[in-house]
Amino acid sequence: MEHFSGIFFKIASVTMFVAMASCLKATNGTVPSGELVFFRSFFALPVILVWLIWQKKLSTGLTVKSPMGHVWRGLVGTTAMGLSFAGLTLLPLPEFTAIGYTAPLLVVIFAAMFLGEQVGVFRLSAVFVGMVGVMIVLSPRFSTLGNGLAEKEALGALLVLMGACFAALAQVFIRKLVRTERTSAVVFWFSITATILSLFTIPFGWVWPSAWSLVFLVLAGILGGFGQIFLTSSYRLSDASLVAPFEYSSMIMALLVGYFLFDEVPTTIMLSGAGLVMAAGVAIILRERHLGLKRAQQRKVTGPL
Template sequence: MQPFKGILYKLIAVICFIVMQSLIKAASDHVPPGETVFFRSFFALPVILAWLAWRHELSTGLRVKAPMSHVWRGLIGTTSMGCGFAGLAFLPLPEVTALGYAMPLLTVIFAGMFLHEQVGVYRLSAVGLGLIGVLVVLEPRVTALNGTLKAEEAIGAILVLVGAMSGALAQVHIRNMVRLEATSAIVFWFTMTSTVLSLATIPFGWVMPGGKEALWLIGAGLLGGVGQIFLTACYRFADASVVAPFDYASMIFALGIGYVVFAEVPSGQMLVGAAIIVAAGVFIILRERHLGLQRARAQAAKTP
């Protein structure tokens, strides 16, 4: 094991994904979410194929043992991606990032429901605390307690939460898939299926992106592919419990990019809610490490 290298790779993956989201947000004013999913997936394919070829895993990446499991993974994961991208058009980048942290909390719940994992009082308490943090972040967007209620922001918050819920379901499904399927196959076929599924949104109003928008979207796809490679690679050098907390470094990058690029100033309430969610997430990671739960292969196949 080389934990420092694993942490470095995880941070590179986090940076790739947050910059990818920033590029998608920049294009989201004119480009519908289904089209952004297509660009994110299609232009990640050559990066992933090149990586598999370089690792001599091309045949492994193309081979499947349970085809329908990949279909379900594609449907759930594409829904998660599309909802998350749609939410970027309505909410600030740091807020989308904070609400996205609900995914590992919901994964604990769904793992208990569908995989019959034992979820003790400590993890349940942490999940409850984290969900309180989600409500703290969410409250200004879905209530009129502050005197205003904007429908677009409420829709954006709901979309991001649906995306987090779908992502949690996908993660639970992946935990089942890794018993039969290679990580490379899960990554490749998800990218393929999300590319194909995104084409079904053409009737809902695709547009011809302008020059800058096209570059942003292509860049998002390439960064998504590079980020996926580093995410998968980091688990070869360090345990999941070591690198998982560095997911939350994305908030630092989101705050910086949101302020500098989009002139987004986070509210104190959003920061408090995000801190509660992060604290709950880190506690769950430490608890899972104590319990010896194995998540590395499932995490490596996850597509943020």
């Protein structure tokens, strides 16, 4: 039963994050990305605090053992968020989602580079296939330059890709942090750090949003807070290898939201590239699950060292 609960919370988290992105996109690019980061982070805090109080983890959830680890994770994660939000305002939602799938692929490479994790031929091949898919998604943006709209969309694609790179680095920092820090602390202090860092972008041109934009911005923060809580709950209730593939349900949601709310019709090239990226991601997840089971079996045979 816990497995089904984990899957439910994973899908719920994906739904929240797609809804959050839709709210930010609904501002029609009238709000700078740094300001988007502020609203997304600041208005997630009350939701997270209430959750910690309800879980009776407020005191322990705010305690940290590695302050600088949280700072570095905050810097990298906030950069990823700012770049992604800047690209979101320039791209169709499904394309934004597809390019964002680059992050889990890059985590495999960065984990090998910075954490010393062993990566075999299978996962490297899957990463290669996934990156080919990303190139397919990006190809129309860089082959039709010459008019203002195409150049803006190409810039948006590049920003989202850069955001995915920083998001992958943030995941590497999180893997190190969770060795000593509680997940609740990682979630809370990231929102605090992102809120503070976003204020440094005020000199670059914050605006007073319209009434509707303000509603969407506040709602984006609240939805993001619930998304983080549901995501944390999903991994607490079920194995990561079981719930992780459901991340790709976001593509279905993005296609529906993009079509019905933003009149965005996906191209065959984008869908085929996204399919390759998703297939590569699922292959990596299944391979890591297999390796995890194999390591667990070896520990049972050899016993504790």
